[in-house]
Amino acid sequence: MTSSIPAPSTPSTPPTGGPSRRRVLGAGSAVGAGALLAACGGPTGGDDSGSGSDGGGGTEGVLTLGLNRSLVSLDNKLNQFDAAVTVQRAVRQGLTAIGDDLKPVMVLAESFEQTTDTQWTVKLREGIVYSDGTPVTVEDVATALECYAPVEGSFVAQQFPEFPTLEKIDETSFTLTTQTPVVVLDSLMSNILITPAAANKPEELQDGVGTGPYTVTNAESGTGSYTLEINENYWGEEKPTIQTIEVRFMPEESSRVVALRSGDVDVIDSITADSVAQLESVDDVEIESVDGTRFNQLFYNFRKPAGHPMANPEVRRALTYAVDSASIVTGIMGDSVTSAKGVVPSTLEGAVDVGEFTYDPEMCKSELARLGVSDLALTIIWENGEFAGDASTMEALVEMFKAVGVTATLQQFEPGGDIGTWRRGEAGDWDVLGNGYGNQTGLALTTIQGMYGGTPEKEATRDSYHGFVYPEIAAKISEAGATSDEQARNGLLADVQQMVWDTYPLLWAFVPKALLARRARVGGIELKPINSYDITTVTLD
Amino acid sequence: MPRYVATRLGQSALTVFLTISAVFVLIRLAPGDPAYSYAGPLASGEELDRVRTQMGLDQPLVVQYVRFLGDIVTGDIGTSYSFRQPAVDVVLARMPNTVTLAVAAIVLAALISVPLGVWMARRADTGRELGVNMLTIAGQSMPDFWIGIVLLTVFAVTFPVLPAAGFDSWAGIVLPAVTIAVLQVALLSRMVRREMVGALSAPYFTVARARGVSESGLIWGYALRNSAVPVVTALGTRFASMLNGVVVVEVVFGWPGIGSLVVRALETRDYPLIQATVLVTAVLAVAVQLLVDLCYPLLDPRVRLGRKVSA
Numbered sequence: 001m002t003s004s005i006p007a008p009s010t011p012s013t014p015p016t017g018g019p020s021r022r023r024v025l026g027a028g029s030a031v032g033a034g035a036l037l038a039a040c041g042g043p044t045g046g047d048d049s050g051s052g053s054d055g056g057g058g059t060e061g062v063l064t065l066g067l068n069r070s071l072v073s074l075d076n077k078l079n080q081f082d083a084a085v086t087v088q089r090a091v092r093q094g095l096t097a098i099g100d101d102l103k104p105v106m107v108l109a110e111s112f113e114q115t116t117d118t119q120w121t122v123k124l125r126e127g128i129v130y131s132d133g134t135p136v137t138v139e140d141v142a143t144a145l146e147c148y149a150p151v152e153g154s155f156v157a158q159q160f161p162e163f164p165t166l167e168k169i170d171e172t173s174f175t176l177t178t179q180t181p182v183v184v185l186d187s188l189m190s191n192i193l194i195t196p197a198a199a200n201k202p203e204e205l206q207d208g209v210g211t212g213p214y215t216v217t218n219a220e221s222g223t224g225s226y227t228l229e230i231n232e233n234y235w236g237e238e239k240p241t242i243q244t245i246e247v248r249f250m251p252e253e254s255s256r257v258v259a260l261r262s263g264d265v266d267v268i269d270s271i272t273a274d275s276v277a278q279l280e281s282v283d284d285v286e287i288e289s290v291d292g293t294r295f296n297q298l299f300y301n302f303r304k305p306a307g308h309p310m311a312n313p314e315v316r317r318a319l320t321y322a323v324d325s326a327s328i329v330t331g332i333m334g335d336s337v338t339s340a341k342g343v344v345p346s347t348l349e350g351a352v353d354v355g356e357f358t359y360d361p362e363m364c365k366s367e368l369a370r371l372g373v374s375d376l377a378l379t380i381i382w383e384n385g386e387f388a389g390d391a392s393t394m395e396a397l398v399e400m401f402k403a404v405g406v407t408a409t410l411q412q413f414e415p416g417g418d419i420g421t422w423r424r425g426e427a428g429d430w431d432v433l434g435n436g437y438g439n440q441t442g443l444a445l446t447t448i449q450g451m452y453g454g455t456p457e458k459e460a461t462r463d464s465y466h467g468f469v470y471p472e473i474a475a476k477i478s479e480a481g482a483t484s485d486e487q488a489r490n491g492l493l494a495d496v497q498q499m500v501w502d503t504y505p506l507l508w509a510f511v512p513k514a515l516l517a518r519r520a521r522v523g524g525i526e527l528k529p530i531n532s533y534d535i536t537t538v539t540l541d
Numbered sequence: 542m543p544r545y546v547a548t549r550l551g552q553s554a555l556t557v558f559l560t561i562s563a564v565f566v567l568i569r570l571a572p573g574d575p576a577y578s579y580a581g582p583l584a585s586g587e588e589l590d591r592v593r594t595q596m597g598l599d600q601p602l603v604v605q606y607v608r609f610l611g612d613i614v615t616g617d618i619g620t621s622y623s624f625r626q627p628a629v630d631v632v633l634a635r636m637p638n639t640v641t642l643a644v645a646a647i648v649l650a651a652l653i654s655v656p657l658g659v660w661m662a663r664r665a666d667t668g669r670e671l672g673v674n675m676l677t678i679a680g681q682s683m684p685d686f687w688i689g690i691v692l693l694t695v696f697a698v699t700f701p702v703l704p705a706a707g708f709d710s711w712a713g714i715v716l717p718a719v720t721i722a723v724l725q726v727a728l729l730s731r732m733v734r735r736e737m738v739g740a741l742s743a744p745y746f747t748v749a750r751a752r753g754v755s756e757s758g759l760i761w762g763y764a765l766r767n768s769a770v771p772v773v774t775a776l777g778t779r780f781a782s783m784l785n786g787v788v789v790v791e792v793v794f795g796w797p798g799i800g801s802l803v804v805r806a807l808e809t810r811d812y813p814l815i816q817a818t819v820l821v822t823a824v825l826a827v828a829v830q831l832l833v834d835l836c837y838p839l840l841d842p843r844v845r846l847g848r849k850v851s852a
Contacts, residue, residue, distance in 0.1 A: 024542075026839060032832040040644055041637025043710045066706075066795075070805070073625075155581060204625055221624060222634035223797035225707075248707055250795040251805075254690065255706050259795070262697040262705040415808035420577035424586070450583060461586040 061540045062244040063522065066256045066265035070224030070249040073204040074216055076193055077151045085440065085532035087247055090228055092193035092210030095122060095141065096186050100528055102293070102349045102442025104186045108136060108194055108211060114484055117181040120164070124172040130196060130209040131231040138174045142166040143197035150202045156191045159446060161481070181482035183489060187441045213240040213536050224249025240536045260285060260517055266540075267518045267525070272388040273334025276515055284520045288527045291338060291347045292514040293439040295447060296387045298323075298380075298397075298432050298507035302467030303425045309373045310431055316504040318367035319378075321360040322404045323508045328396055332389045333510075340509035343452065343500045347511065347529045350444035352494045354501040357508050364404045377407040382434030383419045384412050387512065390434055397507075424462040432507050433466060440530055444493055445481060452500045453477045473499050549834065553827035560823045561816060565609055568807075568815055569602060575810035579622045596622070596812075609816070618820065619813030623805065628817035632799060636821060638708055639798035642790075643783035645718040650725035651776055657726065658733020658772075659760060665738050680727030689720040689793040706795030717794040721787055725779055732775055736768030743767070769840045777833030781826040 071084055074091045089097065095109035106112065110125045128136045148156060149163045157163075164176035164185060176185060199208045206221060213234045218227035228245040248265065250256045256268040257275050261282055271279075279285045304311040325339045340346075341353035368376065380397060382390055394410050401408040411430070413419035421427040423435075439447050454464030455474045473496060480492035514531035524537040576592040577584070584592070593599045597608065612618060621628040657673070664670040696716060697705035704713040740746060741764050749763050788800035799818055806814040 032828075032835075036640065036644065036829075039637060040641040041708075042641075043708050043713065158581065158583060206626075220634065220797075221626065222631045222802070223638070225797065248795065249797075250706055251801060252792045252795065255693075255793055255795045258690075258693045258698055259705040259707075262693075262701045264697070264705045264707070416573045416578060416810045418572040418574060420574055420582060423582065458585075463585040463587075465583075 061242065062246060063242045063267070063538065063540060064246040064248065064265045066248050066250040066259055066268045067224070068251060068253065068256065068268075068270040070251070071221070071226060071247060073206050073221055074219070074226065075195075075205040075208075076156055076191065077148055077154055077202070077204050085530065086535060087226070087228075087245075088193065089212060089532070090214040090245065090535040091212045091216055092195060093212050094190045094192050094194060095124075096190045098187065098190050098440070098442045098528065098530055100526065102347065102529060104190055107190075112186045112189070114183070114185075115175070117482065117484055118178050120176045120185055121169075122174055122176060125235075126172065128211055128235045129233050130211055131215045131233050132209045133233050134196060134209075136194060136211060137197070138166070138168045138171065140194050140197045140200070141174065141192075142168075143200045144192050144194050147200045147202040148192055159191065159441060160188055161449075181484065183481060183484050184441065184443050184445055187443055191440065211235060214245060236536065238536050241539050242535075245535065257517075260519065263519065266522050267516065269516050269531070271515050271517055273336035273515075275517070276336065277334060279517050286518055286520055288516040288518065288525055289336075289513045290527045290529055291345070292512050292531055293345050293347050293442060293529045294436055294512055294531075295340070295345050295439070295451075295509060296337070296434075296436045296512060297340075297509035299435055299466055300505055300507060301425075301429075301431050301433065302464075302469065302505070304431075304467075309371075309376060310378075312371065313502070313504045314367065314371055315373055315376075316507070318364050318371065318373075319401075319406070320357055320504065320507055321364035321367070322400050322406065323357060323397065324359045324400055325357050325508055325510070326359065328393055328508075329510065332392045332396065333512075336388070336515060337510040337512045340506070340511055343497050343506065343509075344444045344447045345439070345511040348439060348444035348447060349442055350490050350493045352497050354494075354498045357506075361400075361404050368404070368406075374405070375407075376405075377409065378431040379409050379411060379429065380432040380434065381411045381413065381419065381422055381430045383417070384414050386434050387436050394434060423466060425467060426462065442530060444497075445477075445489075448477055448493065448496060448500075449481065452496070452505075468503075468505055470499070470503060473503075546831075546835070549831050553831060556827055557820070557823045561613075561820050562606075564819045565606060565816060566602070568810070568812060569605070571810075573810045574598075575622055575812060578809040578811070613820075618817040621806075621814040621817075622811045623809050623814065628811075628813035629821070631814060632802070632817045632821050635797055635799045635802050636825075638796065639784060639787075639791075639800065640825075641708075642714060642717055642721070642787070642796060642798060643780055645714050646721035646725065646783060646787075647776060647780045649718055649722040650729055650779075653722065654726045654729035655733055655765075655772070658730040659737055659765065661730060661734040662737030662741060662764075663760070665734070674731075677727040677731055680723050683723070684789075685720055685724060685787075686789045686793050688723050689716070689790055692716045692720060693793070708797055713794075717787075717790050717796050720790050720793075721783065729772065729775060729779075733768065733772055736771055737764055740764035740767045766840060770837055773833060773836055773840060777829055781829045784825045784829070785822045 065087065071087060074088050076084065076088050093107050095107060096104040096112055097107045099105040108125060108128055109122050111123045113121050115121045124136060124138065130136065145163055145166060148154065151157055161182055162178050162180065164178045167175045167177065169175065182188070193210070195205060195208055195210060206219060207216060209215065213231055213236060214228035215231045216226060217229045226247040230240055230243055250259060253271060253275055257278060259265045260268050276287055280287060300310060300316050309315045329335060329337055329339055339357055341356050342351060343354065344351045346353060378401065380394055382394060384390070391412065398408045398410060418427060422430060423433060437447060437451060451465045452468055453474050454469040455471060456469055458464040459467060459469045476492060476496045476499065480489050480496060483489040483492060514527055514529060516525065516527055518525055521541045522538065523541055524539040525533050526537055527533050575596065576589045576598065580588050580592045597605060618628045620626065621631050624631050661670050661673055693705055693716065696703045703715050704710065707713055746759065746764060749759055754763070788804055790796065791798045791800040803815070803818050806818060
């Protein structure tokens, strides 16, 4: 039997009438790859940072700022942090501003005078125009007040005991009236930025015009990158000299430091003592430092039941003797802070030194023994990043307390965690809270009202400052807040501060310095205690 | 094939749906209250309640979820609490930067790791290959933030030839892309090496050599093509993970991508922003995986997508 071997088959011709499977897949892959490339973005910046002078028209070059927090917008209805003030005020201005001595100075207002306890009379400067040439009107101020008041969660709105009502007198004059006296209204109004009424809304504006020395030519709120150019219609006598300002968001401090050293940015803010130590040794970098207005404190929990050791002011005072604040200031914080000498920062207008924190562990032990307190256990809580060196400070406290026979347990919360419920006394029990209290008005009254003005009514809704409720102190604070005469008001505030100190609300407190690093070619930065500066005075060598 | 694509699209849609649903539940179960982040730590109880009502957080979780699904259908993920803008817009504003960085890093990694892996395979178990192997292990071991800081120190500070941060120019992509690529090269080159060693010892390889195919043809036309499927899978998987934002690298280099955006959104419990980020990145990730799967028949004609393997 024979078997036939089939002849080799000829190559089959490809089917006609359509592309091959491989071709379809290849085309599809190419389309997909093309789509991916189309989704790519290009560089976000324009001018190179730190470029030299162009020498034209008395203006020069580009100033690049590296901020630690992202500027969501150049409006402050919702967000306002220290570095934001510098940039926001470059574009929009208020009737007043906080001056170098933390007192209000006139900006858009020519005068801002208290005519009665509840009324102020304001006159706008003549000839002030926005960057588009349109004049500033009384209606713009009225609309601004109406737009700030309803913004939920507004940092600025929280500072106003009540928003004033505006009544127009003439084209440049008006009155601001409140139902109860707001004696620092001129300072508070420094945070109300004026925008043309037609463009203003009760939300953060992403664009628009202002009266500041710069205009916004590029805004990317998502990345926190902005470009500002000189406002050719700027009304001020002192004109800016820098043509362009680039604002960049750089959250990581080490990145900001590297960018400064490499020349990618000219100014960085909010740096810690470690970075200062590093940068001080670098040629071409200068450090600006000024005592700040932020009050970082270790605050006691005042929601302890009667009879609890921590409800006894003498026990609270005794515990303060266990804290070696000098070691913390030098060893952990690199002398970038100052131990507080009262219940508010000494830099604030109206602040007085009412006491000092003393380190005396033997006194602590003897006092606790005298008060019959033994085996005391404390829980210390704080949010990570509340202040520089927070974790190291708390760990140091554990050891200091151990030396006096007190057991301390630490509980750190991550940002976004539920420390808020703990602070309001709605969650776990705690004894000491690591916290910071900022101040953008330069007034001790603002901090005192916020921290020590608790009343039983506020505490009923857990709105007092960690349960600090002393009706007599709150009443005196209200009296000070309604006293127009500055000397009398400061006298009342001094009494209040002593009364507060005598309740021993603080285990320890300190005031961090406002720190900023700049390249040597940048001059004219006059850093204020509120951690901002007037961009108009900045120069590039 | 069309049925396969349709099935995969359906699976991808289900994957995205389950992902965003899981994230929806998990972020709401996590500790923290976005009202505090929104209103500030000193907000009164009344303000916090008002904010929660405004955010819809006072509703039962089921109600919030149903509303969320309805919003997705209408294309409205919600307004970011932090940015006060549509959350999707915030994410899409940054997404191109992340895609750019991911593309640059994966292309760089592929261009280096494939030839390196081939080189290692051809000199497998030799002294030189051992030395390179040790380097790849070192590359795998070094934390990416450390690599980034070293590169910054050398190329942006000591010898300032490249930008230190940001994406102001194309030069700004070099250091972050290299930082990401170091780890990827270490991993991928070892994978290429492993697959190639197997391919080089296969019978067909010997036959091809006997038939007179050139050495380069043998390596690149035969061995590498047969090793490509797992390598392409790995490249695709890694690229998809990069699209979620290489957080550490973005923070070190101040890269305006979504990695740092997600960190900020998590810190502030910005639910709409978190959900928008997850939605966008999940869609991109499944799209990349689908694209990779569709490439298999290109690489290996034996692969028939969608067909069951008969016994």
